[in-house]
Amino acid sequence: MSVSDNVRESMSSSSWIRRMFEIGLELKKKVGVDNVFDLTLGNPTMEPPPEFDAELKRIVQNPVPGMHRYMENAGYPETRASVAQQLSQDMGVNFSQNDIMMSTGAAAALNCILKTILNRGEEVIIFAPFFAEYTHYVNNHNGCVKILPTDEQFIPDLNKLEAAITKQTKAVIINSPNNPSGAVYDEQTIHDISQILEKKERQLGGELYLISDEPYRKIVYDGTVVPSVFKYYRRTVIANSYSKDLALPGERIGYIAIHPECPHHKDLMDGFVYCNRTLGFVNAPAIMQFVIRNVQGITVSIAEYQRKRDLLYSNLVDMGYFIVKPKGAFYIFPKSPTTNEFDFIEELQKHNVLVVPGTGFGTPGYFRASYCMEDKTLQGSLNGFREVAKIFKLC
Ligand SMILES: Cc1ncc(COP(=O)(O)O)c(C=O)c1O
Known part of the structure; x- marks a missing residue:
């Protein structure tokens, strides 16, 4: 018994993001880094201004x-x-x-x-x-x-x-x-x-x-x-x-x-x-x-994030996904095409696209995709989203 009961319980019931990250590492080893489209993390790839x-x-x-x-x-x-x-x-x-x-x-x-x-x-x-x-x-x-x-x-x-x-x-x-x-x-x-x-x-x-x-x-x-x-x-x-x-x-x-x-x-x-x-x-x-103290009021390019939001949002909506258009931050939170979002996410993984289940945010039946990624990752994910949309008859 190396870990307290409290920490053990909290660790086992938590962090879908971490689990998806680990699945991503495995996938990357298998198919190569450039062929995995990981939209799980809120870790901006944009450089500071x-x-x-x-x-x-x-x-x-x-x-x-x-x-x-x-x-x-x-x-x-x-x-x-x-x-x-x-x-x-x-x-x-x-x-x-x-x-x-x-x-x-x-x-x-x-x-x-x-x-x-x-x-x-x-x-x-x-x-x-x-x-x-x-x-x-x-x-x-x-x-x-x-x-x-x-x-x-x-x-x-x-x-x-x-x-x-x-x-x-x-x-x-x-x-x-x-x-x-x-x-x-x-x-x-x-x-x-x-x-x-x-x-x-x-x-x-x-x-x-x-x-x-x-x-x-x-x-x-x-x-x-x-x-x-x-x-x-x-x-x-x-x-x-x-x-x-x-x-x-x-x-x-x-x-x-x-x-x-x-x-x-x-x-x-x-x-x-x-x-x-x-x-x-x-x-x-x-x-x-x-x-x-001397860069108050400065931000990264918000227009760039808006462009990335539009790229992911408009493509997914065209494929038939239901999404409330985000007004801020850098995530979309679409409805899963299946009641159990894990079935959908598993299917998406077969196309090397990684997202986080809504269950991880207290909202089953949804999934989160981050768009603070490079365009090639966002673009690369679209094929997987499209193929899975067909499987679940969204379009
Ligand atoms: C809603 C929210 N609050 C707090 C944090 C923690 O941010 P920080 O890196 O400033 O600790 C995050 C990070 O993703 C977040 O999304």
Whole structure:
């Protein structure tokens, strides 16, 4: 018995993405790397923008004494101030560096937030389909996940949200633009969620947090606007990162931002910083903090992602697949042509195309395909999708 019961159970019930990755490795050995069309990972193949490279080069060529040392666990004040300034522009609320903690990506930000606010057994509401790691993060900090459905456009069912909140509920996590559906919640939805939380807080007398996980905030298409979550509800915290919009997932840089008027603001910030330290992150990577302070507002080419979305979406729709057109992020989440999506996915694998089952995101009967890949991978997958569409009589 080398592994704890908890970890063993969590490992066995989780990570379809990992399993598909392993199937992909086997396939690649068998048929060659260029003949496998792996659409499983949200790991952008796009390189970071030139402004990022230039700033990184500038910093490395002009080292500042002490730049590799430990720092305040919250991060460099100058970086936090720079993030706060950009956020104030984006969100229509005035942030200062005291509202920001730099983190090792959104993943660490979420873990710090959850560890700070959760008492044992308290509930966190999430909406299916969801980023699969949420269940593990909540479990890490002795919370319980309550999964609620969304409608056919993948927007939360607000009546069900209202009915689901109990005295045990501590937080609601939203993720818009959404992984895996690409849905973006509109202003009315954010307003209504906020109203429900406020009403329930009054009724139940507890504290309800809105946690908005926003690593795809800047990756939106067709003029879609991602509304500010800070506008309607003060007990709001966001987890964000530069993994997706600057294509830096390996560099592990992100942040927490808390509403400047959130009740118990100082306690919460102290909690986040304590958790950053004691979860072993200590502080966000120093060089990345130097770089990102000067590339605020810069992103990879969103037009390029929109083109890739259109390529995959329009081809699959023409083949007969049913897809809600994604408004953001870089995934499509089509309906499987069979009720059991595993039959479909197995068939697709015979054509060397890999996608992730919707079950991995709490939504059986669907599958996720990432389009943050090179065009040759997307193009190469189309034949497999077409052949399998014929088998399942989509066209
Ligand atoms: C919805 C969502 N949240 C959080 C993360 C974690 O991102 P990071 O690399 O910033 O830790 C991901 C990564 O794929 C994600 O899709």
